[in-house]
Amino acid sequence: MSLSRKQRRMWLVVLAGLGLGTATALTLTAFQDNLVFFLAPSDIATKNPGPDRAFRLGGLVEAGSLQRRQTSDGRPEALFRVTDGPVTVPVSYVGVLPDLFREGQGVVTLGKLGADGQFRASEVLARHDETYMPPEVADALKRSGHWDPSKGAAPPAASWNTLTPGQPAAPERSGG
């Protein structure tokens, strides 16, 4: 059968609508399950997504917190703490730490928070040069009161970890 012009146009509109509708439906369903939220350590208390949902945890690698050990099956495991000042989260990661991973610097990790409060990272991202601060981490530090943007530019990344909340420039170490 050959279709008339009107019918054909109708077909095309229906098909295009169908395609668009399918794409939208697929996008929304996939969004529901796969959006990955970014949380700073302070956010976890209020927005704990539960042990089954992966999220990105970002902050500073607490100075002096990095330990290495081996898992029972001989794989190297890195243990460190990620902090945004008020709250600190212990993180474990089995794998090769990226070239630019440093204590006292910004880091973003992807993983799940166990019921024991230990964050098990499946990915550690520290992909930039040593003065770089991931924007999410900078934002989290701003929110936790470590950095007041009205008082000028952010202090150098390496000094973040020595700040205490409420006392923006104190040289004292806050520890954990």
Add this chain to the structure above:
Amino acid sequence: MIAELGHFSLCLAFALALAQTVLPLWGAARGHSRLIAAAAPLAVGQLLATAAAFAALLAAFAVNDTSVINVVQNSHSAKPMLYKLAGAWGNHEGSMLLWVLILALCGGAVAGFGRDLPGLLRARVLAVLGLVALGFLAFVLATSNPFGRVWPPAADGQGLNPVLQDPGLAFHPPLLYLGYVGYAVTFAFAVAALLEGRVDAAWGRWVRPWALAAWCFLTLGIALGSWWAYYELGWGGWWFWDPVENASLLPWLAGSALLHSAIVVEKREALKVWSVLLALLAFGFSLLGTFLVRSGVLNSVHAFANDPERGVFILFLLLFYVGGSFFLFALRAPSMAPTGMFAPLSREGGLVLNNLLLCAMAAVVLTGTLWPMFADLLFQQKISVGPPFFNSALLPLAAPLIAAMAAGPMLAWKRAKLWPVLQRLWWTALAAFSAFAITLAYAGWRIGPALGFAAALWLIGGALADIVERIALFRRPAAAWSRARGLPRAAWGAAVAHAGLGVSILGMAGMGLATDRLAAVTPGQSIAHAGYEWRLDRVEDVIGPNWTARRATVTVLRNNAVVTVLTPERRFFPVGRMNTTEAAIRTSVGGDLYAVLGEEQNGQAVLRVHDNPLAPWIWLGAAIMALGGALSLSDRRVRVAAPAPRAAAGVKV
């Protein structure tokens, strides 16, 4: 002096682009034939001026002229010559200069190869290309001058990001840009057609070679980028759904759709308005990619600078070109009457389905790429959209696309019957189904790879079946050879490109079964993985031209026989004070053995070893796809671009 000459050439190119935009359009509107004829020489002039500017930049990098800021920031005297030159486009300013150079090359190519085009159409196409060049030359001159001087000259440069010092990456940007910017030509054809208010079979015939060429380069560029990520980043993956990768995939999807819809315009004069829209979209996506990568809204290896002024300028250009062309489309498209009737089940119908699915995929990728940015701006929500989203949203769209891809080329134009086509494909379907079943039986319940192997066999078998049918290999074997020689190259090209995608998917399915193992070992110890024994022999210091490194020697054994020796490295670049990881890869037909060296502690070194079955076929498949495109381009009917006699009568000016 050379830098100033370069800057001057760039200003000259700007003036020529202005003339190239205004004069032909004015001439076309008023019917001044001399102004119309000026378009081609002006385009060639702009090409020469831009090329001179680019040559000046290359010269500044080659002699390491440290009074030029760009050289100071991105080069160093200790770099090998290839990376000194590649460094010229390995930074924001230089890469934008490369962008305008390739755009000028496209203009020159239209002026040179487009002698058969009707004069008026060619003048308008060149004018639109001039307008695009104008905006980007203004961008380079106003915000990203690559020829700025610094006084006093620095003692030496600060070096190029070590990850970018790699032969794959030296050629990745030029290929990718040839693809991106190539769609400027189809865009110009679309706008010119809208200005003329006419699209016909001849238009489809002129647009198709440009769409094909751009598609070939883009395919190669994307594949090279993916290959680079695979061997240089050392993560063992080949596609990360990084926004920058998505930005190059968007024009590829739209461009693939355009490639196919232009066939319908050429053969059947249908889908004309839709093809024009696709041409606008493909270039719109190219501009969006340029914006995403160059504005600094994304943080990645590609974001050289975080300068909001540049971002706003490119955003303005994006809105101007995309908004302007869509406005023109809205004005003119309704007057273009659709012609060419076809039944839903026909070659045209199949190509409509192809377009629909490719566009739906583009929509999904676009949403996933831009949503985190919008969520941040609108809701102050920090989210990211990762591979699981793209995989689960794209699979339901890719599956029917691939299913239809093998059958589509066998359908008749206008009205087709499904049954004879299925009869020709039954053994392919059988092969695909067995691949699915065998993978499940062998590798366990892994739906993704099993579907991948089935899709790969379905596509390769479908392409074979198509060729076998066209040359009547089994029905009249005696005449098959002469029929094969007589078969148009475009038909060969289509079959090769479709099979190439099948080969790529074969590699992807293989990578779906990849395994890796991480262990800390002392020299002399071994890791058992994937049926191999990976023995760490030693870790030693090595010194390269501009780096020092720790290099591990890993002997891979199978049944106590040496298979290969891998030497992964961790390099330290003193100039940039950066570490990079150099994966060691041994490629064979069956796949890659891949080793990465991690940190060392207490005499132990961390090793990560991967077994990546069929990995190289991902990029080989892409090369085969590009080869198919090139075959199709070499078709005499395409190359000559001679309008069919009937069509020619209608478009003579």
